[in-house]
Structure formats: C-alpha cells, structure tokens
Amino acid sequence: MNKxxxxxxxxxxxxxxxxxxxxGFLIALAVGSLILFIQEKNPFEVFSLMLKLSIGSVxxxxxxxxxxxxxxxxxxxxxxxxxxxxxxxGAEGQIFMGAIALNFVYINTSINNSQIYILxxxxxxFLGGAFCILFPAITKVLFGVNEIIxxxxxxxxxxxxxxxxxxxxxxxxxxxxxxxxxxxxxxxxLPTVLGKLSSGFLICILFTLIAYYIxxxxxxxxxxxxxxxxxxxxxxxxxxAKQKAFFAMLIGGGFAGLAGxxxxxxQTHRVSTGISQGFxxxxxxxxxxxxxxxxxxxxxxxxxxxxxxxxxxxxxxxVSSYIAEIIQATTLFGALVAQFFFSYEILKKGEND
Amino acid sequence: xxxxxxxxxxxxxxxxxxxxxxxxxxxLITEKSGILNLGVEGMxxxxxxxxxxTAINTESLFxxxxxxxxxxxxxxxxxxxxxxxxxxxxxxSGLILxxxxxxxxxxxxxxxxxxxxxxxLESLIDIAEPSNIFQVLLSQNLIFYIAILLMIFTAxxxxxxxxxRRIEAIGEDLKSADSMGLKIAKTQFIATCVGGAFxxxxxxxxxxxxxxxxxxxxxxxxxxxxxxxxIFGGWKxxxxxxxxxxxxxxxxxxxxxxxxxxxxxxxxxKITPYIIxxxxxxxxxxxxxxxxGAPKNIGIPFFRENR
Numbered sequence: 001m002n003k004x005x006x007x008x009x010x011x012x013x014x015x016x017x018x019x020x021x022x023x024g025f026l027i028a029l030a031v032g033s034l035i036l037f038i039q040e041k042n043p044f045e046v047f048s049l050m051l052k053l054s055i056g057s058v059x060x061x062x063x064x065x066x067x068x069x070x071x072x073x074x075x076x077x078x079x080x081x082x083x084x085x086x087x088x089x090g091a092e093g094q095i096f097m098g099a100i101a102l103n104f105v106y107i108n109t110s111i112n113n114s115q116i117y118i119l120x121x122x123x124x125x126f127l128g129g130a131f132c133i134l135f136p137a138i139t140k141v142l143f144g145v146n147e148i149i150x151x152x153x154x155x156x157x158x159x160x161x162x163x164x165x166x167x168x169x170x171x172x173x174x175x176x177x178x179x180x181x182x183x184x185x186x187x188x189x190l191p192t193v194l195g196k197l198s199s200g201f202l203i204c205i206l207f208t209l210i211a212y213y214i215x216x217x218x219x220x221x222x223x224x225x226x227x228x229x230x231x232x233x234x235x236x237x238x239x240x241a242k243q244k245a246f247f248a249m250l251i252g253g254g255f256a257g258l259a260g261x262x263x264x265x266x267q268t269h270r271v272s273t274g275i276s277q278g279f280x281x282x283x284x285x286x287x288x289x290x291x292x293x294x295x296x297x298x299x300x301x302x303x304x305x306x307x308x309x310x311x312x313x314x315x316x317x318x319v320s321s322y323i324a325e326i327i328q329a330t331t332l333f334g335a336l337v338a339q340f341f342f343s344y345e346i347l348k349k350g351e352n353d
Numbered sequence: 354x355x356x357x358x359x360x361x362x363x364x365x366x367x368x369x370x371x372x373x374x375x376x377x378x379x380x381l382i383t384e385k386s387g388i389l390n391l392g393v394e395g396m397x398x399x400x401x402x403x404x405x406x407t408a409i410n411t412e413s414l415f416x417x418x419x420x421x422x423x424x425x426x427x428x429x430x431x432x433x434x435x436x437x438x439x440x441x442x443x444x445x446s447g448l449i450l451x452x453x454x455x456x457x458x459x460x461x462x463x464x465x466x467x468x469x470x471x472x473x474l475e476s477l478i479d480i481a482e483p484s485n486i487f488q489v490l491l492s493q494n495l496i497f498y499i500a501i502l503l504m505i506f507t508a509x510x511x512x513x514x515x516x517x518r519r520i521e522a523i524g525e526d527l528k529s530a531d532s533m534g535l536k537i538a539k540t541q542f543i544a545t546c547v548g549g550a551f552x553x554x555x556x557x558x559x560x561x562x563x564x565x566x567x568x569x570x571x572x573x574x575x576x577x578x579x580x581x582x583x584i585f586g587g588w589k590x591x592x593x594x595x596x597x598x599x600x601x602x603x604x605x606x607x608x609x610x611x612x613x614x615x616x617x618x619x620x621x622x623k624i625t626p627y628i629i630x631x632x633x634x635x636x637x638x639x640x641x642x643x644x645x646g647a648p649k650n651i652g653i654p655f656f657r658e659n660r
Contacts, residue, residue, distance in 0.1 A: 008656065035460070087444055135631075145638045148391065148444070149581050153627045156574045160624030167620060281452055288445045320463055325456035332449045333435065340439035 007347050016342035017291040017335075021300070024289070024335030028327045035323060046319055050310030060309065062197035066267065068305025069204045070095060070259040070276065072298050074283035076211040077129070077255030079292035083215055084245045085228035090136065090151030091256040092280025093158035094129035098260025099268075099275045100162060101128025103170065106184055114187040121188060122203070122261050129257015130250040132158060137249035141242040147249070155280070159273075166271055180272035190266040198266035205298070207255065212294040214251070224248055256280060282308070282328060289332045304328055358612070360483045362605055364492065370594075370601025371497050372558050376579035377586070377593050378500075378507055379551020384583060385511060386544035387524040387650040390432050391447030394576025395454020396549050400425035400556025402458035405567045406465055412472050414561065418496075421557035422550045428454060429549020433542045440654035451576065459569045466568055474562040496558045503551070508590040520544055524648030527655050537655050552576070574627065581630050585637055587646040603629050 013019070033043035054064045074091040081088040088094075105124040111117040136150035163179070166172075170181035193199050215221045227234045227241035234241040260275055268274050286304055290296030311324025376393055383390045390396075404421025408414065428450070435446045474494040483489045511517035522530045523537050531537060559575075560567055578600060586593025607622045 006656070089448065139635045139638075143635065143639045145635050146584060149577060149584070149634060150631055152577050153574065153581070153631050156627040157624045157631075160620055160627070164618055164620035168618065284448055285452065288442075288449075320460050322456045322460040322463075326453065326460065329449050329453035329456065332445070333431065333453070336435050336441040336446060337439060339441060344440070 004346050004348060006344050009343055009345055013342055016339065017293070017296070020335040020338035020342060021289055021296075021331070023338040024331040024333070027334030027337070028330035031330045032323055032327045035326065036319065039319070041317075041319055046314055046317070046323075049317065050307075050314055050324075053313040054306040054310040058195040061306075062192075062195040064306035064309045065201050065302060066196065066198050066305070067308045068302045069198070069200050069266075070263055070279040071283050071286050071304055071308075072204050072301035073207060073259035073262070074256040074280050075286040075290075075297040075301055076207060076294055077252035077259075078283055078287040079252075079290075079294060079297060080211060080214060080224075080255065081248050081252035082287065082292045083221060083224040083228055084241070084248045086140065086245060086249065087148050088133065088151050088249070088252050088256075089148055089284065090133060090154045090253070090280070091259075091283050092276055092278065093151075093155035094132040094253045094256035095260035095263065095276040095280050096158045096162050097132035098125035098128045098257030099264040099271050100158075100165065100260075101125055101131065101257065102261045102264055103181055103184070103271045104128075106188070107170075118188050118190065118265065121265065122258060125261020125264075126254040126258045129260065130254040132257065133249050133253030137246050137253075140249070141246045162271065162273065162275070166273070170271060172270070178272070181270050183270045184265070188265060189269065190262065198262070200262035200266045203258075203262060207258070208294050208298040211255070211297075215292075215294060220244070220247075256283075278325070282325070285328050285332050289335050357482055357484065358609075360485070360489050362602075362609055363486065364483065364489050365605035365609075366598065366602040367489065367493055367497060368563055368601070369604040370597040371493075371500050372555055372563055373575060373579050373582060373600055374594055374597035375496075375500050375503065375558065376552045376555035376576060377582035377597060378503060378590060379548035379555075380579055381583050381586070381588055381590065381593055382507060382511075382520070382551070383544050383548030384651055385524045385588060385648055386520045386541045387527065387648055387653065387655075388433070388436060388541050388545050389443045389447060389652045390429065390450070390545060390548055391444060391580065392429065392432055392450025392454060392576075393548075393552050393579050394572050394574070395451035395458075396425045396429050396552035397454075397556040397559065397576050397579075398458040398572045399428045399454045400553030401560040401572065402462040402465075402556075402567060404553075404557035405470070405560040405565075406461070408470055408472055408561055409465060409468055414472050414474060417472075417561060418554070418557050421560075422553040425553025425556060426546045426550035429552070430542075430546050432549075433545035436654065437538050437541045437545065440656055443652050443654070455570065455572075462567050462569070468567070470561070470565050472561075473565050474558070494562055496554065496562065499554070504590050504594050511590070516540075521648075524650055527650050527653070531655070531657060541655075552579075555579075578626070578630055581634050584634060584647070587641075588648065589646075599633075600626065600630065 036043040036046050053060050055061045078088045102121045102125045136147050139145035140147045166179045166181050172180055172182040190199050223239045224244045226237055227239055227244040263275055286297055286300050290300050307324045311321040315321050376397055380393055400421040403424040404417045407420040408417035432446050432450050435441045436443045476492040476494050478491045480488050480492045483492050519535050519540055523540055582593055582596045585596040604626050607625050610617050610622055
C-alpha cells in the first residue's frame with residue numbers, strides 16, 4: 001500500500017521561508033478572490049482599489065506604515081519570547097497595558113520638557129507591557145504553568161480593565177457616547193516625519209535592529225537559543241534556562257507595551273478601546289510567517305499594515321474589512337503548506353536505499 | 354424553603370457548563386491522540402455562525418445542528434491536514450485556525466447580526482420557575498443530555514475500546530504505536546475532526562440556545578477556557594465535566610453577585626471568570642508539581658525516518 005515514503009530533505013533552501021511566504025500570499029489572494037467572487041464582487045477591482053488606497057499616495061502609504069508599527073513591535077516581542085520556545089498570545093493585552101501604564105504616568109506626573117516627557121511616557125508603556133506578562137512569566141518559570149493559556153486569558157482581563165477605567169475613574173466627561181479617557185496634551189504627541197507618518201516608525205526601525213541584535217548577535221540571544229533548544233545542554237553550559245525564559249518574556253511583553261504607547265501618542269491620543277484592533281493577534285501571524293526573524297517581521301509587518309488599511313477602505317464599496325484578516329491568516333496556512341515541500345520530499349519506495 | 358434565585362443560579366451554571374464542556378471534551382479527544390488544537394475558539398465560532406444561519410434560513414433545528422457540527426468539523430480538518438499530513442507546527446496552525454475562524458464567521462455572519470431566531474432549542478419539559486434540582490435538570494434542552502451521553506460515551510471509548518486504546522497509545526508513545534502497525538495519521542486526523550465536531554456542537558448550543566443571536570466575537574474566550582479545562586481535568590472526561598461545572602458556576606455567579614449584596618462594578622464582574630481560570634490553572638499545576646497528566650507526545654509531529 002505504501003508506495004511512497006516521506007523523506008526529510010538534508011538541505012533546506014536558505015530562502016525557503018521567503019518563497020513559502022510568497023506562495024502563501026498567492027494562495028491567500030486566490031482564496032480572497034474566491035470569497036469576493038461568491039459575494040458577487042469583482043476581485044480585480046477590489047484588490048486594485050485596496051492597493052491604490054493603501055500605498056497609492058504619500059498619505060495612504062503613511063497610514064499603512066503607521067498601522068504597521070504595532071504589528072511589527074508586537075511581532076518582534078513574540079519572536080524574542082519564541083527564542084526560548086515559548087509563546088506569547090497576550091500581545092493584544094500588553095498593547096492595552098502599555099497605553100494604560102502611559103496614561104497612569106501621564107496623569108500623575110508633569111514635566112515641562114516635552115522630549116523628556118515623551119521618552120518617559122514611552123518607557124512607561126514598555127514597562128506596562130512587561131508588567132502585563134509578569135504573572136504568566138513568574139508562573140511559567142516557577143511552576144511550569146502553560147503560558148499560552150495564561151497570556152491569552154490576560155488579554156480578556158486587560159481589555160476588561162480598560163473598559164472599567166474609561167467608564168469609571170478615567171472617563172472623560174466631554175466624550176459622551178464613546179467612552180474614553182481624556183486626551184493627552186498636544187505637547188506629548190509624537191511628531192510626524194513625512195506626510196502623516198509618525199516618528200514612531202523610526203522607533204520601530206530602531207527596535208527592529210535591537211531585536212535583531214538581541215536575538216542573533218548578543219550573548220543573551222545565544223543563551224536564549226540554547227535554553228530553548230535543550231534543557232540538558234543549557235545545564236551543561238551553565239545557563240539558567242528559567243532566568244532566560246523570564247527575561248525573554250518581560251522584554252517581549254515590553255515590545256508590545258511600547259506598541260500601545262506609540263499608538264496612544266501618535267494615533268488615538270487617549271486611552272480607548274481603539275488602542276488596538278486585534279494587532280496583537282495579527283502580530284502572531286506576522287512573527288510566525290517569517291520564522292521569527294526580526295527583519296522579516298519588519299517587512300511583513302509593513303505589508304500587513306497596508307493590507308489592514310486596504311481592508312478598512314474597501315468597506316466604502318460594501319466589502320467586509322474581514323477579507324484582509326482572512327487573507328492574512330490564509331497566507332500563513334498557505335506558507336505552512338509550502339514549507340512542507342521545502343522540508344520534505346516524497347520518494348518512490350526503493351529509490352533512496 | 355424553595356429558593357428560586359438559587360435554582361436560577363443552578364440553571365445558568367448548567368447552561369454555561371454545557372457550552373464549555375462539549376468543546377473541552379472534543380479537545381480532550383484530539384489531544385489524547387497527540388494533536389494540540391488551539392483553534393477551539395475559531396471552531397466554536399464557525400459552528401455557531403453556520404448553525405445560526407441554517408436555523409434562520411431553513412427554520413429546521415435538526416439541520417442547523419447538523420450543519421453547525423459538520424462545518425466546524427470540516428474547518429478543523431484544515432488543522433488536521435497541516436499538522437498531521439504536512440507535519441507543520443501545531444501551535445502555529447491552531448492559533449491561525451482561531452484567527453481565521455473568527456474572521457471567517459464574522460464575514461459570513463455579517464448579514465445576520467441582530468436577526469431574530471424563529472426557532473430555538475427548547476427545554477425538554479417547559480417549567481416556568483423550577484423549584485427543585487430535578488425540575489432544573491428536566492428543563493434543560495436536548496444538547497445538555499447529549500453532552501452527558503457524550504461524556505459517558507467518550508470515557509468508555511477511550512478506556513474500553515480498541516479505537517480508544519489506539520488513540521491513547523499514539524498520544525503516549527508514537528514509536529511503539531508505529532511499530533505495532535497502528536495507523537497514526539488516520540487516527541490523529543479522525544481525532545482532530547471529532548474535536549472540531551464537538552466544538553461545532555458547542556457553538557450551535559451558543560447561538561441556538563444559550564444566547565440566542567449572532568454577533569461578532571460572541572465566543573468571548575470560551576474556546577480558551579475549554580482548553581484550560583482539558584488541563585484542569587487532567588485529560589479525563591469526568592474530571593473535565595467537574596471542571597466545566599465549576600467554571601460554569603463562576604460564569605453564572607458573576608452577574609448575580611450584585612443581587613446577593615456584593616458591591617462590584619459590572620466591568621470587573623465580567624473579568625472574574627478569566628482571573629479565576631488563571632488562578633485555578635496555576636493552583637492545579639502547582640499541586641500536581643508540573644505533572645499534569647498530559648499525553649507525552651502532544652505537539653510532536655510524527656515522522657518515520659526512512660531507514
């Protein structure tokens with residue numbers, strides 16, 4: 001019966017992840033077209049409109065890149081945590097926590113120098129994100145509690161906390177029908193650099209390089225890889241796997257928290273439910289699809305930012321914005337299928353004896 | 354003394370528990386075979402929306418349940434294909450299944466948001482104000498009883514039948530299972546699709562009875578609580594059922610706290626089940642000293658080296 005056998009390829013193409021992504025993206029576009037076709041929309045028309053309104057002008061391009069910022073930062077955080085083979089499904093909550101921590105510090109402090117103040121607020125966002133993952137990190141390293149479930153459930157708790165704050169203690173009396181906290185002063189807005197592009201994008205580039213350095217060049221990154229690879233090797237090398245896991249989680253959470261802080265200072269200017277629209281979940285796709293490589297996360301983050309903007313503008317012609325999300329998720333499924341063919345080959349029995 | 358409030362709490366507990374339990378039981382079967390499927394939330398959502406749409410368009414409950422179960426099962430086969438046949442990462446695939454399931458059901462459910470159901474899963478015996486435990490039990494609908502049957506059936510199959518022993522053997526020791534000539538891929542594929550079908554049934558219960566309407570994101574993390582339940586239950590059907598009752602009780606208790614005289618913000622009440630889920634999970638992992646009873650091969654793809 002078994003005429004064919006599966007064999008692991010000895011050498012994997014170095015660009016396999018990249019090719020898999022391209023193949024996945026094509027498959028996703030095909031699936032997206034099919035859905036649009038069923039909904040009696042012309043896929044070509046919809047996609048070209050998406051393209052035009054997401055990268056067609058300086059304004060739309062800067063909108064797209066602004067959307068990419070949280071995806072990239074949260075994705076980088078996920079990739080750092082994955083160095084120790086752990087998962088962070090809680091980026092969505094960490095983004096909100098970053099914004100909450102920022103607002104908390106903003107309310108309770110006052111600094112005249114706005115540059116220093118912005119820096120302080122960004123740092124508090126980072127710390128907020130790290131704080132958000134503190135409990136999952138502690139319980140993971142001390143007791144081995146499944147971090148996938150604890151980080152995920154934290155999302156619901158932090159989202160509930162956000163709603164509690166903007167309806168209670170932080171409620172802005174001026175915003176009547178949409179509960180939100182009061183706006184921060186214009187002096188702490190992140191300046192724009194080109195068109196509407198926020199300077200947060202420059203921070204994003206910087207943190208991409210930092211993540212690349214931490215993961216691929218630093219001793220800490222090397223130790224993280226060993227800690228995540230084999231417990232025995234880590235012990236032999238005198239590396240505390242638990243310590244690495246703990247700090248990896250805090251740093252990764254901090255990246256997502258920073259994303260929330262930048263989102264607040266450059267887009268929403270206040271704490272509201274609009275701080276994140278599922279960025280933390282999309283970031284998982286971004287990180288996974290690139291094989292957790294920082295530079296890849298940056299590039300795919302930009303593409304997915306454009307897709308998200310494209311998805312939101314096509315609502316005007318009666319197409320659901322969920323088509324963008326479906327394309328993003330299907331891209332990863334398509335890439336997984338393609339990965340298979342880069343890692344395995346199907347041989348006829350007796351061919352390889 | 355007959356406490357109608359207490360009976361109301363019991364009724365709400367059973368309903369919330371049913372919803373969580375069916376999905377958890379399905380995931381238990383899947384995980385027993387060594388496949389971790391983090392897509393429960395997405396599968397419940399797909400089952401919920403497709404059941405709801407069928408109920409609106411055909412007004413047939415039977416068809417609605419059938420379509421809900423089958424579509425969630427078909428949806429879970431994506432995960433089975435990617436992880437069993439193509440041997441890709443189970444965590445990644447499961448997570449994306451959730452994201453895809455939620456966005457897909459939002460897309461197809463959009464025209465149905467706010468629509469009213471003409472048919473709804475009714476209680477077996479209509480009792481307006483149940484005054485004792487038996488009346489509460491009798492006033493549940495058919496899916497509640499199906500859930501009990503599924504629990505007994507699953508426990509029996511896993512422990513007493515060849516098929517169940519095979520699933521367990523594969524989940525515990527792939528190499529031995531393989532050398533015994535067990536059909537690993539086939540068994541894991543089936544176990545994953547059965548898990549999807551259960552999640553679909555849970556979703557149908559959500560939109561045809563528990564809520565009953567359709568809106569975006571209405572699964573609100575129940576799929577993840579179901580995943581936690583499997584760990585809580587130590588991969589055992591009866592203990593998972595006990596856990597479902599506990600979590601169902603917490604979910605039912607939340608909105609009632611104020612009527613019992615506790616001053617609490619409704620926003621905080623809403624997040625208590627999630628906080629308690631985490632605390633219970635932590636507590637349980639501690640007392641079991643990390644040995645939770647998980648199948649040993651969970652998450653590891655099977656690949657036979659061709660020698």
